[in-house]
Amino acid sequence: MSGRVLRWLAVGILLFLVAVPLYWIVVTSLKTGRQILMSQAIYIAKPFTLENYTYLFEETRFVLWLRNSAVTAVASTMLSLAIGAAGAYALTRLRFAGRRAFGALVLITYLVPPGLMFIPLYRTLIQIGYTNSLGTLIVTYPTFLVPFVTWLLMGFFRSIPRELEEAALVDGATRLQTLWRIVLPLAAPGLLAAGLFCFTLSWNEFLYALIFIADDGLRTLPVGLSEFVVSDFAFWGQLMAAAALASLPVVLVYIYLHKYMVGGLTAGAVKG
């Protein structure tokens, strides 16, 4: 019996820990500048206002950042899915020398932390003269997305019975046809999950976008948000409104994807 109480106590504490910062984002975003500055209405926004949200759309470049983030995330996701699906098919279904070693190489690149890669990558981009454009992000994000997609889809492709493909091959289909007509349609849930993961990772990416982009009009949402804080001062009301809106798309994706998440995590990151 005490085990039950203890368990619910633990759950309660964890819920509280997670809820407090989330609540703080929402409640701050609904306060007036005066309420925040004078520390009035700390725990609840009373009376509440939507002026922070309207301010974002009318007075800041929020919409532009939103657009930049969306373009970058969608384009880099598409690119990564195409490259990753081709690679995963080759690595699971086709026999060629060096296949296993290449699989290990993909895994290694998946693990290299961006915190170690940002200067090397930036130097290379400078060498080839391709910085400060959304295209820069669209081609560099696949460095962490493609290994992830490849690894995730390898698991999905393995679960598709070979016999289906063999039957088609015997009936005279080519390899590319079996990939296109049989494997990819059957792996559609996997492609969707991988795509949504990629979208989330791109949407949340900060370090590369901070460094590779200098032009104010090309900033993505996370970088735009970080620029809200000027020295030690920030307009916390507007900032938290922006934070809430920036989180919304990935939270929606996640609510839809929830089932796949855990499976995807274990398939992609843990199980291989």
Place this chain on the structure above:
Amino acid sequence: MALGRWGGPGEERRSLPPGTKLILTRPAATVPRAAGPAWFRINRVQERVLGYALITPVALLIVALIAYPFLNAIWLSLTEKMVGYPAHFVGLKNYAALYESPRFRIVAWNSVVYTVGSICTKLVIGMVMAVALQKAVRGNQLLRGFLLLPWVIPTVVIALTWRWLLDLYRGLFNVGLHDLGIIGAGIHWLGNPDLAMLSVIMANVWRGFPFFGVSFLAAMQTVPQDLYDAASVDGASAWQQFWRVSLPSIKGVVAIVTLLSTIWTLNDFNIVYIMTRGGPGAATHIFATYSYELGIQSQRWGMAMAASMYSLPVIALLIVFVVRYLHREEPAS
């Protein structure tokens, strides 16, 4: 064995269900293997060509945007560049200068504290979360979904929110603790060197523990109920069941999650950059934020890369562990 295009000599283990085999025997019967399966060999070649063609984009990406930049950066760490002069080779001078630098020693130590502190806390909280959610209860899915939210929302949002939570005058922490009568004056969370480190660790733990918890939980739920039943028949307490049944069954997942998280935390950037910029002083500077300061802000690229490289031996070792572990699990088809 007539497995058509799939089965070469010595590949019999990839046999098919009997029904399928019946269909597959026909083409093979028309082209007996002994008579020289010309089409068969062609298809093996085609398979190889297609294989290389399909991995070419991945390979190009890895070579052009990971391997080349990385090797180039290692070279860079061995050079020095003064404004107006071309870079020249200086050997290990940058590494030696960093080794002697008190500031860099602080950075290296901070990185260790940040990583070990975050990961140990995440392990404990993650384990508590997994055990607490292990027994199926109503609303469990919903609970789990909610608890995973910190892992989903952008890290920048998390870091900014924590900065605001810990604000000296108007942050929820100080106001709340004050209203509860626990503290008198506000605590300077991000201004005091020790508390600043604690603060960035708290934010990191908040972001990361759900991933630990959900991974452990997923692993625990694959443990057969029989094991627990047998243990409780033998009179094992809940604690003993956790220690003797759950933990040994999930130790692989615990190891992998810990290794992955260590690799990424040791070179974390976002949380520290946004919450403290490495300050106060160098109290929360870690490898990546310090490299940023040296490279991006001061244009001392050689030095910046050398600073990053100091974490490489550890990272490389951990990556080898992970790859060996995961690659072993993969069927060697």
